Amino acid sequence: MASLQVRGLSVGYGPVRALRDVTLDVPEGSVVVVLGGNGAGKSTLLRAVSRTLGFHRGAVTAGTLALDGRPLPGPGPDRAVAAGVVQVPEGRQVFARMTVADNLRAGALGARAGSRADIARSLARVHALFPVLARRTGQRAGLLSGGEQQMLALGRALMARPRLLLLDEPSLGLAPKMAATIAETVTEINAAGTSVLLVEQNAALALRLASHAYVLEVGEVTLSGPAAELAASDEVRRRYLGLTGPADGTVPAPRSPRALARWSG
Numbered sequence: 001m002a003s004l005q006v007r008g009l010s011v012g013y014g015p016v017r018a019l020r021d022v023t024l025d026v027p028e029g030s031v032v033v034v035l036g037g038n039g040a041g042k043s044t045l046l047r048a049v050s051r052t053l054g055f056h057r058g059a060v061t062a063g064t065l066a067l068d069g070r071p072l073p074g075p076g077p078d079r080a081v082a083a084g085v086v087q088v089p090e091g092r093q094v095f096a097r098m099t100v101a102d103n104l105r106a107g108a109l110g111a112r113a114g115s116r117a118d119i120a121r122s123l124a125r126v127h128a129l130f131p132v133l134a135r136r137t138g139q140r141a142g143l144l145s146g147g148e149q150q151m152l153a154l155g156r157a158l159m160a161r162p163r164l165l166l167l168d169e170p171s172l173g174l175a176p177k178m179a180a181t182i183a184e185t186v187t188e189i190n191a192a193g194t195s196v197l198l199v200e201q202n203a204a205l206a207l208r209l210a211s212h213a214y215v216l217e218v219g220e221v222t223l224s225g226p227a228a229e230l231a232a233s234d235e236v237r238r239r240y241l242g243l244t245g246p247a248d249g250t251v252p253a254p255r256s257p258r259a260l261a262r263w264s265g
Helices: 042-050 077-082 100-107 116-129 131-135 146-158 176-191 203-209 227-232 234-239
Strands: 004-013 016-026 031-035 059-067 085-088 164-168 195-199 212-217 220-226
Touching (some): 016 059, 016 195, 016 212, 016 220, 031 042, 031 176, 042 059, 042 085, 042 164, 100 146, 116 146, 116 176, 146 176, 176 203, 220 227
Parallel strands (some): 031 212, 085 164
16 A cells, blocks of 8 residues: 655646646545546646656646655656556556457556566456456457456556556446446455545545545645545535535435436536
């Protein structure tokens, strides 16, 4: 497990300021969610932590990032991965022409130093979490369903034996049942010893997973607190859960499958 400390982080893409003075924590062993609409800066935050901003012509202009109280390794993403910080990007970006097995092997390439036995244990863990990947090991990744590709993207990240897992919209575009399955898997991954920073627009689902939550709006943190408290907030209920009326301190069950899959924009 690992803890993440973000202090006064500002990020720009040329003259465009995407994040402004963002401060947040991912305590060791926790699941922390960042909510917000499109353009709020959620993906930019993950890029800063995973050290992939340079690929998107972005740069940190102020602030610090620390892992377990020490400066987060950088500037390249390879050093972040070696330190145990691994991102699953939005959109299930698997290697479509490669087999499932080759995708998983690729995930282990930048992992923290480990033996063949470590890699074998990681593969066994992935197959235990996602039995469908074991059954389709020789199939091209591009022929998998959307849900199976998300499983493969998660499995590939787990092959690197992350201490901190960064998830960017893992339920995006998935049917409610598959989104719930992915959420259960994230809980299992966390329970097995991996801290999680989750970016998600499906607020109802995310707030059930997380212990703490932050709301980003136009690059700034506007709300933060225990997930249960934010779920009971009238503003969060109205803007991100699509609900009105008095809050009872819990995340209400969605009124329909469409509500579960609702995106906040």
